[in-house]
Amino acid sequence: MYANxxxxxxxxxxxxxxxxxxxxxxxxxxxLIGEDQSSTTKTANILLSSLIILSIIAALLESVRSIRxxxxxxxxxxxxxxxxxxxxxxxxxxxxxxxxxxxxxSPMGIIDLLAILPTYLSFFLAGGQSLIIxxxxxxxxxxxxxxxxxxxxxxxxx
Numbered sequence: 417m418y419a420n421x422x423x424x425x426x427x428x429x430x431x432x433x434x435x436x437x438x439x440x441x442x443x444x445x446x447x448l449i450g451e452d453q454s455s456t457t458k459t460a461n462i463l464l465s466s467l468i469i470l471s472i473i474a475a476l477l478e479s480v481r482s483i484r485x486x487x488x489x490x491x492x493x494x495x496x497x498x499x500x501x502x503x504x505x506x507x508x509x510x511x512x513x514x515x516x517x518x519x520x521x522s523p524m525g526i527i528d529l530l531a532i533l534p535t536y537l538s539f540f541l542a543g544g545q546s547l548i549i550x551x552x553x554x555x556x557x558x559x560x561x562x563x564x565x566x567x568x569x570x571x572x573x574x
Contacts, residue, residue: 445512448505464505471498499535506532 447460477483478491506528510516519525 441512444508448509448512467498467501471495471502474498495535499532502528502532 474494
């Protein structure tokens with residue numbers, strides 16, 4: 417008798433948990449991939465674009481020898497902060513879509529990975545800092561957002 421009750425409660429709890437997780441995934445998919453261009457999606461795109469531009473500025477500042485000499489620790493801290501944020505976004509995108517391998521192998525998925533990889537490689541490889549130039553690949557991510565906007569405008573005219 418109690419076994420059936422506990423089994424039923426466990427099943428209900430699991431169902432509720434999965435429903436909650438699916439709701440979160442749907443909301444995140446709406447924000448990060450949103451085809452409807454809601455204000456939330458637009459805000460997320462603007463935030464991501466701003467972070468990309470700021471990370472490129474940080475990379476450019478790091479390439480100036482005098483600035484790098486004076487602010488080396490701060491620039492490294494900033495770079496790791498951006499890398500962690502972009503890594504979280506990459507992982508979120510993979511976890512919210514139905515076919516993660518399609519995103520991972522897509523041009524934008526590869527660009528997203530190439531944008532974060534140099535910082536991790538510089539941590540593990542001597543001379544990995546030479547790969548830092550790949551961070552400019554992040555600039556290509558902005559074009560993804562512009563591409564989405566172009567498609568949204570085209571669909572509004574149909």
